[in-house]
Amino acid sequence: MHIWGGSTLVSTRLPVSLVSGEIENPQRPTEEEKKLFLAIAERLIRASEKEMLPHSIHDVVKSLSTEPFRKEINCTVFQESQVEKVRVRIRTLLISWDESQSGKLEEGSLGAYSWNDCEIGIKKGIKTLKFTNYLMLNPEELREKERDSFGKIENEGLLHHELLHGQLLIDAMRESLSWQEKVCRHDFDFTPVDLEHRVIYDLQ
Numbered sequence: 066m067h068i069w070g071g072s073t074l075v076s077t078r079l080p081v082s083l084v085s086g087e088i089e090n091p092q093r094p095t096e097e098e099k100k101l102f103l104a105i106a107e108r109l110i111r112a113s114e115k116e117m118l119p120h121s122i123h124d125v126v127k128s129l130s131t132e133p134f135r136k137e138i139n140c141t142v143f144q145e146s147q148v149e150k151v152r153v154r155i156r157t158l159l160i161s162w163d164e165s166q167s168g169k170l171e172e173g174s175l176g177a178y179s180w181n182d183c184e185i186g187i188k189k190g191i192k193t194l195k196f197t198n199y200l201m202l203n204p205e206e207l208r209e210k211e212r213d214s215f216g217k218i219e220n221e222g223l224l225h226h227e228l229l230h231g232q233l234l235i236d237a238m239r240e241s242l243s244w245q246e247k248v249c250r251h252d253f254d255f256t257p258v259d260l261e262h263r264v265i266y267d268l269q
């Protein structure tokens with residue numbers, strides 16, 4: 066049985082971090098990394114289906130599947146829009162944990178979610194933004210934690226945390242008119258990613 070407490074998933078603050086810059090040379094995950102990710106993600110998705118998570122990660126989980134997350138924003142409702150529509154497509158790929166990215170990671174990091182490559186195109190008044198984002202998890206640390214039930218919960222908390230760095234920006238795309246207005250004016254606002262953890266800790 067899992068202890069998914071009311072508004073707190075895991076009370077300990079895990080040493081987690083987000084890479085905001087480009088991850089260079091992303092490598093395919095190892096078999097072990099895939100297995101670890103799938104095991105933890107499966108438990109997290111099960112909790113999500115039962116609406117036991119303090120904040121949904123539905124869309125970012127979808128972006129990890131073969132079907133990317135898509136959102137179309139109608140810009141004609143905003144004054145000073147530069148385009149008629151903005152279309153966003155987001156895929157998230159699990160990549161291999163890479164210590165050499167350590168310059169961008171906090172020490173002792175267990176995972177990272179990176180808004181990485183974005184392909185931008187404008188055609189006939191429609192702006193298209195295609196993101197390929199990366200998720201990576203530290204297999205050595207996670208493997209150890211998977212051995213006992215409290216560690217398993219910590220791993221679920223870690224994955225939930227990393228995925229929130231994706232979901233919160235997707236939430237802004239879906240729900241925030243001011244965010245939508247900005248993107249229609251060619252101003253892509255990354256603030257909701259919450260690099261500085263202003264809101265994430267309250268949502269996990």
Ligand SMILES: [Zn+2]
Pocket residue numbers: 081082083226227230262265
């Ligand atoms: Zn974080």
